[in-house]
Amino acid sequence: MEESGPRSRTKPDRAGTARERGVQTDSRGQGQAPRLSKGNLFTLLSLWMEIFPQDQTEGDQCYNVCVSQINPVGLVVVKDGKVLGLHSSGSELHAGQAAILEHRAKLSHSSLYFSRRPCATCLKMIINAGVSQICFWPSDPEVSIISEEAALDALASDKLKSNSRAHICVPLQPLMPGLAQFVTETSRNGDFMEKVAEDDPEVDLDLGLLSEQLRALASLSSRFLVSSSEQHQQVLSRMNLENFCVEPYFCGLRHNMEQLVQVLSAVVAGVPGYSNYGFYSSDTSAPPQSGPGHGPDPGPVSAEVAVHCMVQARLLSYRTEDPKVGVGAVIWAKRSQMGGLYLVGCGFNAYPSGSHFNEFPQMDDKQEDRQRRKYRYIIHAEQNALTFRTGEMRSCDASLLFVTKCPCDECVPLIRAAGVSHIYSSDLDQGRDKGDISYRRFKHLIETWACGRSIAQGLQMEISYLAIIWCRTSLFYA
Ligand SMILES: O=c1ccn([C@H]2C[C@H](O)[C@@H](COP(=O)(O)OP(=O)(O)OP(=O)(O)O)O2)c(=O)[nH]1
Numbered sequence: 001m002e003e004s005g006p007r008s009r010t011k012p013d014r015a016g017t018a019r020e021r022g023v024q025t026d027s028r029g030q031g032q033a034p035r036l037s038k039g040n041l042f043t044l045l046s047l048w049m050e051i052f053p054q055d056q057t058e059g060d061q062c063y064n065v066c067v068s069q070i071n072p073v074g075l076v077v078v079k080d081g082k083v084l085g086l087h088s089s090g091s092e093l094h095a096g097q098a099a100i101l102e103h104r105a106k107l108s109h110s111s112l113y114f115s116r117r118p119c120a121t122c123l124k125m126i127i128n129a130g131v132s133q134i135c136f137w138p139s140d141p142e143v144s145i146i147s148e149e150a151a152l153d154a155l156a157s158d159k160l161k162s163n164s165r166a167h168i169c170v171p172l173q174p175l176m177p178g179l180a181q182f183v184t185e186t187s188r189n190g191d192f193m194e195k196v197a198e199d200d201p202e203v204d205l206d207l208g209l210l211s212e213q214l215r216a217l218a219s220l221s222s223r224f225l226v227s228s229s230e231q232h233q234q235v236l237s238r239m240n241l242e243n244f245c246v247e248p249y250f251c252g253l254r255h256n257m258e259q260l261v262q263v264l265s266a267v268v269a270g271v272p273g274y275s276n277y278g279f280y281s282s283d284t285s286a287p288p289q290s291g292p293g294h295g296p297d298p299g300p301v302s303a304e305v306a307v308h309c310m311v312q313a314r315l316l317s318y319r320t321e322d323p324k325v326g327v328g329a330v331i332w333a334k335r336s337q338m339g340g341l342y343l344v345g346c347g348f349n350a351y352p353s354g355s356h357f358n359e360f361p362q363m364d365d366k367q368e369d370r371q372r373r374k375y376r377y378i379i380h381a382e383q384n385a386l387t388f389r390t391g392e393m394r395s396c397d398a399s400l401l402f403v404t405k406c407p408c409d410e411c412v413p414l415i416r417a418a419g420v421s422h423i424y425s426s427d428l429d430q431g432r433d434k435g436d437i438s439y440r441r442f443k444h445l446i447e448t449w450a451c452g453r454s455i456a457q458g459l460q461m462e463i464s465y466l467a468i469i470w471c472r473t474s475l476f477y478a
Helices: 026-030 038-050 058-067 095-107 120-128 150-162 179-188 191-199 205-224 229-238 249-269 303-317 381-387 411-418 441-452
Strands: 074-079 082-088 111-114 133-136 167-169 279-281 328-334 341-348 398-403 422-425 462-466
Touching: 038 074, 038 082, 038 111, 038 133, 038 205, 038 249, 038 303, 074 095, 082 095, 082 341, 095 111, 095 120, 120 133, 120 150, 150 229, 179 205, 179 249, 191 205, 205 249, 229 249, 249 303, 303 328, 303 341, 303 381, 303 398, 303 422, 328 381, 341 381, 381 398, 381 411, 411 441
Parallel strands: 111 133, 133 167, 398 422, 422 462
Antiparallel strands: 074 082, 074 111, 279 462, 328 341, 328 398
């Protein structure tokens, strides 16, 4: 991206000497910030939850696919504009049922974003819980239209819909102009790509990112888009949504769906799950090596889950109100018994809730007049995630913070006091001090952890990074 003006940042060079900080780039500095709308963020999170990696036995998979022809579903529960829960279908429970069990009466007056139209079994319970709005992605529903049950399910869903107070709808909104391009640029300029360039100055980053994006696009499109217009019209008709098949709405619907899948692919391409890049424990006393027994150490969750959660954090960062740097954070906890993850909270950096556009300073540390700098006003992603958390962080459970930027000195004490046990960061900016914002405590935390590990194993925080290591094999050309 071309950069100009006093607020521009240096483009990372091939050797990685100049660093692009955080997820976002300077295009926000021009006052035309392409931002993800709330509805589209929740929709994208629901799609991404549908493919949340599961621990499934072969028998479980058979239950889902062969017996009932139930499509897995992702679900985002939203209340008062804040995410209350993120769910996906499991081996026995549908996502809707899991949400009912977890949130109970709190579902009243909430909005639910499903990655497919929920089946009648879920719908009746959700309506009964008093939700206000049920939104779904308009492709093959939870009870797949190829199943014999599909027609009966559609009939029941329709009857439930017409007799319910909840508003049931397809919520797709057009993207803000330039957002897809912006996401691609910010993925290109992220720390991960910089690390790749540092490790191999010869590598063609643009080509590599493009091939990752195309790979993600192919796999996400085959899952979430209906390839031909005729088939899509058939799917909609089987769900009694003939009104969506009328032009020009049908064309617009397909276009919006394609654009959202493109954005998701660009975000995914910025956090690739390669075997040679991954989350490494911060134990600096023993530098990680390649080879058996020395691979990535993803902590309490698998590498696949860690990458998945980092993509969620990146999606959240595109809702930022900071004109320059978007940061996203998501906190999950892992139950000590029975396993399984539950959402504690999530957030992005923004001005205090309820403030008006331009009410507070927006400048960075290049602005000499410190009163015009943003740092004393903006709420950090971790701070929002902690303030509006909806789940508990129990000391017996591992609580995992995934954040797209290295936590700053203001956040580290909060994170520690709140009881977060593991931090995953895709940004390696620790040690910087800019006067109004500094990142020194994070480094200290790592050292404390590395030193304290042998004497107080498990009591100190563990911090994992993305992409600490680059083994020179098949990154882009596999
Ligand atoms: O743990 C953190 C640290 C920072 N931020 C947010 C707050 C603020 O909105 C932005 C500050 O970003 P940065 O430190 O990159 O400062 P900058 O002056 O905007 O950018 P630069 O890196 O060019 O100095 O990041 C968080 O949300 N969490």
